[in-house]
Amino acid sequence: MVLNRRSLIIWIIVACLGSNAFASSECIAITQNVQTYFMNHAAMVFVADVRAVEVSGQVIFDVLEAFKGAKPGRLALHVSSEVHGFIFQVGQRVLVYGYPDPLYAEVLSTSCTPTRLINLSDNELVTLRRLAQK
Numbered sequence: 001m002v003l004n005r006r007s008l009i010i011w012i013i014v015a016c017l018g019s020n021a022f023a024s025s026e027c028i029a030i031t032q033n034v035q036t037y038f039m040n041h042a043a044m045v046f047v048a049d050v051r052a053v054e055v056s057g058q059v060i061f062d063v064l065e066a067f068k069g070a071k072p073g074r075l076a077l078h079v080s081s082e083v084h085g086f087i088f089q090v091g092q093r094v095l096v097y098g099y100p101d102p103l104y105a106e107v108l109s110t111s112c113t114p115t116r117l118i119n120l121s122d123n124e125l126v127t128l129r130r131l132a133q134k
Contacts, residue, residue, distance in 0.1 A: 037097065037114065044069035044098040044108065045128060047118060050088050057081060057107070059088045061096075065125070067132040069098075077108045086115040093118055095125070 045068040048061035061075045079088060080101045088094065097113035118125070 041099065042068060042097045042113070043100060044096065046070040046075075047093070047095050047120070047125065048075065050090055050092045050094060053088050053090055061094075064093075064120070065129075067128045078104075080104070080107045080109045080111070086110040086113070093120075095122070 045066075046061070046063045047065040048063045050059060051062055051074075052058075052060035054060075057078045057080070058076055059079045061077070063070055063072050063075050066072055077098075079085070079098075086094070086096075094115060095118040096108075096110065096115050098108040098110050098115070099113075101107040101109040
């Protein structure tokens with residue numbers, strides 16, 4: 001299937017609008033710098049190793065470094081599985097930016113966030129460490 005520029009733009013708009021309204025506004029936030037995102041949007045920011053991913057949607061993390069809303073150690077969270085969210089797999093080391101799912105407050109959403117695989121020498125962690133000290 002070949003998409004021309006107009007079709008591609010329409011597809012991107014539909015993809016963002018197809019998720020919930022909160023998540024679609026988050027799609028815009030990922031173009032901001034880490035500091036703006038960290039200060040204004042994320043409820044939880046941490047680096048962790050993924051230990052288990054359960055069928056129920058619960059993900060077990062070993063938090064290595066916590067910047068906001070979490071503490072180092074074992075953390076079990078139900079993670080929503082929306083279209084724009086990060087897909088966690090056992091063995092990954094991840095930088096998680098999350099917020100409560102707008103429909104289910106106890107569920108963490110990573111929809112349209114810069115959640116990603118990471119190593120502990122990543123430059124983004126230098127910025128997050130500085131922000132966490134404020």
